[in-house]
Amino acid sequence: MLRVISYSKKMSTFVSQVNRITGKMEWCFRDDDYDFKQEIARSSYADMLHDTERNQLYYAGLKVAVAKKRAAGEPVRVLDIGTGTGLLSMMAASLGADSVHACEAFTPMADCAKKIIAENGFAAQIKVIPKRSTDLVIGEDLPERANILVTEVFDTELIGEGAIGTYTHALRELLVKDCIVVPSVGNMYIQLVSSKLVRRWNQLDDLDIDGKTTVTSPLAMKRCGGAPALHDLQLDQLPLEKFTRLTPPKRVFRFDFTGVTPLLEDETSIVTMEMEGSGPVDGIFMWWDLEMDPNAEIILSCAPNWAHPTPRNMQWRDHWMQAIYYPYTHLTVARGEMVKVICKHDEYSLWFDVAKDKENCPEDRPICTCGAHITYSRSRLGMLSDPDRRQTFLQIIKKNIKQDSNVLCISNGSLLPLMVAAGQGTGLVYALETHPMCARVMRDFIAHNNLQDRVTLIDKQVEDVTEADITDKVDVVLGEPIFQTAQLPWDNICFWYLARALDPYLAPRAAILPGNMRLYAVPVEYEHLWKIRADVGICEGFNLQQFDNIIQLNSESVDETVEPHPLWEYPCTASGPGAMLLNVDMTRALADAQDVEETVALSLLRSEPCNGVALWAEFDFGDGHVISTGPREPIRTGHKITWDYYTRQGVHLLYNSRRINCLQSGDDNCHITVSVKFVPQKGDISFKFSPSWS
Template identity: 30%
Template sequence: MSTAELRYANQLEIIRSEEKDRYMISQLSKQLDELYTKLFGLNNFHIYQTYLHRLSEFLYYLTTTLSNRQTIDLCFSLQETLFAMLVEITERALAHVGSNQVLIVGGVGCNVRLQEMMGAMCKERQATVCAIDERYCIDNGAMIAQAGYEMYNADKTRKGMTLDETNCSQRYRTDAVSLYCFHDEYSLYFDVGTLPFPSKSFTPTYLSRSAVAGFNNDKRRNKYIQALEKSFSNPSINRCLYIGDGLLLPLLILEMYPNIELIILQSSNIHLAHTLEAILKNSSKQLNYRIIPSLDKENIDFQTIDMILSEPFFTKSILPWDNLHFYYLIQQYHHSNIKLFPSKARIRCIALEFDNLYKIRSPVKQCCQFDLTPFDEQILQASLNVDATIEPQSLFEYSSKKPTLSSIIDLIEIDLEKISEKNKIETINLDIPFNVDGICNGIAFWIDYQLEDNIWLTTGIENENDSWVNYSKQGVHLLLKPIEIKSGMKLSINAAFDFQQGQFSFNIIS
C-alpha cells in the first residue's frame, strides 16, 4: 500500500513545478464514481492496484485547485481509506484461516495510524497485533546482506558473483519490475525480473507440462536405461542417429556411453534445439556428438549408421500414434542392417465409465426452465460434421470408475522393422467384452512401444486399474449415447491403421 502513497507523494512534488490542463480535472472527475465503486468494493482479499493509481492521479490533478490545508486533508483521506482496506482484508483473512494473531511488517508497518486501526480491529475480535520495531521494518544494509548470504548458501555450486558482476540500484522499487506470463494447454507460468526476458532459458514457454513430466518420470527413465543397456551390449553398435524433440534419451546416451558417436537431427522446435545445444556445450565432460540440420546425404551417410533411436516425442504431435512420425522421417533411408529403437508398437484400448469427462459431449436439455433441445441438436450436428472420432485428453486428470469396464484390448500391432512392406490399410473387427456392470460412456486409446525384448514403454496404462501416465496424452472416444451394460455383454468395434500415412481410425459397429 505504501506504493500508492509514494506515487501520490511524488505527484504532489511534481505539481509544484508543472502546469496541468484544467480540462483533465473535469474529465477525471467524471470517473470518480466508477473509481470509488471499483476501488472500495473489495473482492475477497484483493485490492485493485490499477484503480488505486488512477485515484491517486485524480487527486494529483485535483490539488492544482486546492489550498495547502485541503491538500493535507486529501492526503489524510487517502491514507485512512487505504488503511481501512488493509484492516478489512486482514479481518477477513483472520476469519478465513481461524487465526487470532496479526503481525505488521514492511515499510508501511512503521505507520502508527495503521497500528492503531489494526489494534482496534484485533481488540474487537479478541486477537493480538504485533508491530515490529521500526528498525526492522525498513530495508537496511544488514537485511540485504543477510538475504545475499542466504542466497549464497542456497547455491549448491557455490559459484557466487565477483564484485564486477554486481550492481547497486539506489532507487530500486518493487513495482519497477517486469512480470511475464506464459501458458501451455494446462498451466500458467510467471517470471518476474528487471532484465529483458531470456526466452531461450525458460523451459515452460515451449514445453508442455506432459513433456516436462516425461523428462522427470523415474519409471520412464529407468525403462530407457534398461533398454539402452541391452541395446549397447552389442559391440557392433558404434554410431547412432537420434530423431525427436525429447531431451532425455540423447542425454542418457551421451552420459552412459561416451564412446558411442551420437548424431542428433536438429529439432524443428528452435527453442528445444537451443536448449539441447546449451546443455551439451556446458557439459563438464567431453561428449561425442554431432548435430545435423537435415537427413540429406551431405550431412549423414546412412550406410555407417548402426542404430536409429527416438523417445519418441514430437511437440507437434496431438494423438499418441502421431509420434510414429519419427519412423516416416527415415523410411526412405532405413535398411535392414540398422537397428530401430523402438522396434515395435501396439495400439491399445479400454472401455471406461468416466465420472465427469463425458459431460463435454452431453446435451444440456434444460437450464433455468428454458428448453435448450434445439441448441443441443445444433451442437450435435456440428460435432458430427467437424469433431474427430478420437480426441486427445490427459486422462490422469479425469477420474473413472474402478474396476474398469473391460480388460485392455490390443488393436493394431506395428512392426517398425517391416512397416515398409505394408502398402495398405489394415482393418480389424473385434468385440470388447465387458467384465462388470456399469455405464460405458468412453473408450480410451494409447500406444505402447517395444524398446527391447520384454521392455515396453506405455503412453497410457500397463494394467487395467493403474493410474494413467502424466507424460503423454491419450486418445478418447466419447459415446454420443452412453450404454448401460452388464457383465458378459460385448461392444463390436472396427479399427484401422493406414501404414502409409500412419493414421489410426475407429468406429463402433454395435
C-alpha cells in the same frame, strides 16, 4: 499448422497441413467455413452450462440484485455482457427485470440466443445486441444506463479474458453510479508448495548415467525461471502425497468489480507468509472465488478440495481450473521462516516470485531466456525428468548398444543422444532434430556437457539429410519416440517413417528401437469428462435445445472421433477389460507395409456403467522394456484407472455421452465394437465405435 492459399474450388480451400503420423506436409481441401464451424463447435465452453453451482449462484446473485433495486423503488434495467445462450438474461427477466439488454459479439451465438430467448417466451423483455460491450452506445443500443450488470468474462486466471477492461468500460460508459454488479468481487488466493513432481514440470533434474557420469542442464536453463505463463490443471487430481504445503492459503488480490475501488491494470501485492513446512519452493498454487452479491453471502469458490469451504459438495469444472505458477527465484525455506511473495498482474495475466527480504524482490516480469520453457510443454519437461522413464532408457541402451555401435537418435528434444554419448562407447552418435526450437535447445545441452565430439546434431528435415550428415553406417536407430507435432499417442509412430526414410544410411541388420507400437482400448465411465460434449437440454428451467442443435451440427463437421486428453486429470473407471487393437511392426520396411483393419469387441461388465472409450499406445523396445502412454498400474474392472502423468490419451465419448448400464438394459452381451483402420502409405489411422445398444 494450416496455411491457406488463394486457389479455391467448389466452396473449398486448398490448404497445407502436417500429417502428424508421417511428419510430412500434405495438401487437402477444406470447406471455406471450416474454421468458422470449429469456432461454433468450441463455443460450448466445455462444461460451463453443466456447471450447476455456477448457474444457481448466478441466479441467486441476480435475485438479490433485482430485489435491492425493487426495494429502492427503482426500475430494474439489466445489462448482460457476453450473453452466450442468453441464460443469464433469461434469469434476470424471470426475476422481474423491467428491461434486459444482452450483448454478444459472436454472431452465430447472438442469433442462437435470440432463438432461445424467443422459445422461452422472453422476446419482449430481452434485446440481443450483436456487438462487443465496448462498442455499445447509450441512446442507440441502450436507451439509458443500466443499474444491474451481470457478466461471466472469467477464465482460470480470472482476468485472462479481459475482465478488468470489460468492467472498467461498463462502469464508466454503460452503468449508473449506484449500480449492482453480479458478481461483485473476485478474490485470488495462493499457496506455496514443495514437490518433486511439480518441479519437474518446470526444471530438468540432473541425469545420472552410471554413478560416475552426469548429464546436466545448461546454466541458462538452470537459472531461467521458466515461461511466464500459468500451468492450468485439475489440482484435485494431484495426489496429496505428491506435494508438501509450505503455507496455508492466503488472499493476495481483491478485484472490486463494483468500481468503488478502481480496477488496476497493473498491480503489485507483496505479502509475507510464515512457512508451516520446509523445503524448496517449487510451485505456487493459485485459485479464486467470486462474491456473487454485495454482502458477500453467496460465494462461488474454485478452490481445490483441501481448501474448499464445502469440500463434500464441490462442483467439477473444466472451464475454471486451478493453476500452478513457478517462482523465478530458487528458494529453500524452513518451517517458521517468514518469506515475501511477490504477486503481480497486468490487464490479462499474473506472475509470482518469492524472496526472503523485500530488497530482493524483482520488479520486472521475467521471461524465458533459455528457450526450453517455450519449446517444451510442461508435461514434456516432466517426462524428461521422470526417473522411471530414464531408468528404462538406460537399461535399453545398456542392452542394445555395443561399445562401437553407431547410433542414430530420432525424436524431438530427447536426451537419448546425450545418454548414449555420455557412456563409454566409441561409436558415433547422430541426433536427427526436425524441430528447429528443439534443435536449438539440444545444441546447448550438447555444448554444456562437452559432447560436441561425440554427438552430431542433424538440424534438418529427413528428406534433406545427405551422406555428409551421416558419414558411417548406423547400427542402432533409437527413439523415445516423441514429436512436437503429435497430439495422440500413436502419432509418435512418425518415428517409423523417419527411420525408414534413412534406410540408405543404415547397416544391413540395424536395430530399430522401438520395434513395435501397440494400440490399446478400454471401455470406461468418465466421471466428469463426458460433460464437455453432452447436450444441455433444460438448464435451470430454461430450454437450451437450440444451443445443443447448433453445437451438434457444427461438431459433426469438425470434431475428431478420438480427441486427446490427459486422463490423470480426468478420472474414469474401467467398465470392462482392455484389449489390443493394433500391433505395428516398425522393423519392417515401410514399402512392404499393407493396410490393416482390425475389429475388437470391448466387453462390458453387467454391473458397470459406460460412457466412452480410452485409448493409448505402447512402444516395445524388446526384452520386456516398454514405454507406455497408458495406465501406470494394471487395469481392474470397476476400479479407477491410474494414468501416465506425462502424456495425453485418446478419448472417445459415446454420442451425447449416453451412459449405459448392461444390467439395466437387459443385454447379456453388452459391448462396444471398435474398428481401427491403418493405411501406412498415407499415414492414416481411423476409428469407428459401435455400441451394441445403439
